Amino acid sequence: MQHAWIGGGLRFSYCTEHDLPAISRMLAKESVCRWLFFGPNTDEATRSYFLPLIEEMRTAFRAGRMPDHHVFTVRLEDTGDFVGQCALFPIDFSPGSFLIGYQLDDACWKRGYGTRACTFLVYFAFTVLDGYRLNGDTVAGNTTSQRVMESCGFVLEGIQRQYWHAGGEYHDRLIFGLLKTDLAPERLSGLGEMFTTEHSAEV
Template identity: 30%
Template sequence: MDPSGTVLISERLRLRPFVMEDAPAVAGLAGAREIARCTTRIPHPYQEEMAREWISTHAGGWARREHAIFAVSQKDTESLIGAVGLEKIHREFFHAEIGYWIGVPFWNRGFGTEAVAAVVTYGFSTLDLHRIYARIMSGNRGSAKVLEKCGFSHEGTMKEHVYKNGKFVDIEIYGILTDEPAPGCNEPGKESSAGVSMSSRRELFRS
């Protein structure tokens, strides 16, 4: 089964793989100063060519079962509003790191929480992960609230772990285990939100 065609559907969102045509929208949304200020890896300015280069890496990551990165779009309009995904998928240790950003015009509407909850469900129910973790910049209370609403617990602080905006910044670690499901997670034995039955989950990312 090819996982690169995976689409996740939630109440208001459609999560799908990125396509190159998304590059202008990605550059427009991720290029906001507010996004760069609260993320460790998105620079400012963020140009369309950077978005194209980033999107071009996705197919290989899906094929190697190393990541599962989704474009976050509104279900009713299909408009792109952000990104969410699992990276560093470790099939031996059954864990992965989740990352996400939502465009500034769409903040404070619960979209980040809804997208993260859908991907956590996918990671546990379909990819058979045992643990999902996140690393966020200290002081990014909005992102912390998203994780807490999705059942993540604060696990510790990496002191002055990254250099950002001319200074060293602490990184906060959050994590969730498979028996600590996010709100709305599917129960064992039910169809996953990706349309992949539980019986086929091991074949998806272990073949």
């Protein structure tokens, strides 16, 4: 079973406990958490969130099956430097539908990595998992995240007013969606050619 993929100069691998120090440093930054409904996080808070996910994935792999959650660490292919993380979370009662998520370290902004991470999630959900729908959301003020999803084909499907309360303010939630049928067959096949699998150590 594959644990890592390469594409666009980035390496996407299932998250392990070894990745947590870098993820914790990223999520402790106010700049990274500006548009998130959580954080900045303590190291303890980050570990308490990620460790159960890591254990669920590790248990699934040891049993020879795909995990329910797919949490990836993103690193540069050539140097292994940490870029961020991205994930797919299943939607209850809707097999094949997933919520996407991605965070990048602030040192890696404005380099196209966010779009590549989102593109990888589209590839993985529709090609590897044979899913049918992706769901995304972001704070109304986070125009960068909006552009990332739109560039990957996501469509704005709705607005939930004052959905989040963070930093002493209320924020509207923008809801995006992408159906597998929204993508032309040649686009789907192109995604398969964009990312190559890489054998990695057992997680």
